Amino acid sequence: MNDPVRLQLLKQIGSADHVEGLRNLRDQIHEHMEALLPTRPVEQFNEQLNEVHDAVIGRSVILAEAEMARLGKGSPPVPYAYLLFGSGGRKEQTLSSDQDSGVVYVDPVADSANVKMYFKELCEIIVQNLQRTGYPPCEGNVLSSNSEWCLSLSEWGAKLDQWFDEPAWEAVRYLLIIADGRCVYGDNRLLDELKDLFFSDMLNHPIILQRMLDNTLRHKVLLGFFGQLLKEQYGKDAGSLDIKYGAYIPMVNSIRLLSIQVGIRETSTIERIKMLVKAGRLSENDAVIYEQAFRILLRLRLMTTEEQSDGLYANNGKLSSRKLTKEMTDELKSSLRLGKKLQRAVFKQTMGRLT
Template sequence: METYESIREWKELNITNFLDDIVSLNDFHDQVMLKVLEVASKKMEIGSAPCDFSWFITGSGGRLEQGLISDQDHGVIYEKSNAVNDLYFQVFGAEISKGLYEVGYPYCEGKVMSSNPMWCKSFDNWRAQLQEWVKDESWETIRYLQIFYDARVLHGEGEFMHQLKSFIYEYQLQHPILLSRFSANVEHVKNVIGPVGQLLVERHGLYHGCVNLKYSGFLPYVNAIRLLSIKEGVMETSTLARMNNLIKMQKYRSLLKYSDRNFVDLLTYRLTLSQVDSYSDTHYLHIEELNKNEQKDIKRIIKGGIKLHREVIVMMKKGGHNGI
């Protein structure tokens, strides 16, 4: 029987075989997490799952954009709430989080994990929570909605997730103000391009001389494309799959002309050039170690993301469904 320790050893032995291909790397992460889920299920002393459930991952895992090291972002949707089911999935969620940690996935600082009751609920309770989130005007609940929209079912019933995401889409059709709240939540971008076109690096600390690719590179693309996907009801979770769906629509072809190529290049740079010893390391790129062509390429990618992000935010401020 597999254990968390044996899964960790297998993961560490094999993961470096996938560092030249983001798709294969994320498929490998999926395999590891499913192995953890299987062991967690067998460790449950109160029996097997008492009802149908979905286990989903979100964040970079949900979007199929994980690097070498990734933290935990996951949750559970189970069929029906009652005393037996609630207790089972409370214990199961905690075991999953513990197992992932032991295999090498750090705990999520924001507690987006199955061990947190906020992210482990019955279908009806999830729907009630989403109804609260779409009406609440706080920054935090809008962030939660975006995290949920990036969720991808890794095990179990996919229809639960589809229905819940459809609720978000249908709600924003009737209440366009929700799109404005989404855009306000992600409006600001970390600009690392100086006034004369130079890359602005971190000046102090552990990442001195580095550019934060997460905030300056990835998030402008990820957030802009998620906004358009919510607006159009695109249910795919990966940024590239969302782009491919959106670019089929005539109104977005010009806007997204180079975005898919830029984003693929960005994923490749992170995999091949980042020096990674911890989860935080995956977000940084040491600029002085790049040649001139690579630095020029990074600036092109970052500028493209900022331009895309700016244009999408402007569109949303014009009224979302009236903007384009």
């Protein structure tokens, strides 16, 4: 279904020539998409919403390149790819989204220090642009402006080797973040090469699978032993449901780990489910019910409270149980039971590969 208002706003985003104008368009698209949420099929809504996020982020990068040129820094000295991680990498952003980003660039043949400084300064402007446009920085500092996440291809190779050789909790978390990486601007071939390094290292470090399994199963679904929904007990969110970490993330993590084991490079959860069927790791029947459950969780996550503070769009992933109809509650419980089933399947399949 074509949406002429959204298409017009996308066109304006693509020609915005300053951050203030881009912010105004982001606000307009936010209001427009929020109004459409109750009426659109969730997969279509999610696809269109993430297309908008990509457009805003890509334009922010272009404006940052122009600012670097205006400051006398020139154009990018070597090809690069601007990467999104987290829900952005998976094309599963909500109306609000923080920044999880990185950069990979071609190894320079000379002046490597100057090249590194260029990208450091460029990424600082990009992060500032996105913050002014309403995207708060990642609390974990997984940001392109962090020198640890802005590296040449060979530097990324060394970084991945380090993480694979020292499977501490943080290193494993970072490796799972890389698995969700997607190029939103620049040379996509650099991401392909980065993923080549990632998957070749996976083959040489089977012990990592055990660590990834531990990480994958740490978030439990919010369904009690007797089938009751487990609500937040304390604080301002008391009585609400943690849709993000108690429903959505357990399914995302499980499908991601199954996908990593067979070298699937797609990053969206639904695409990963489809590829797992092709790889013979999920039956067509299981894939259908997992997809259906995941769509329900996507819609509920899109419904989580949006808060705007200091000009930033924020979302804590909590949903008031009062917003759920009986039908929605029943669908959520069914999806959570499937989430538990999926976690058991992931444990069984992964342990089978380790023994």
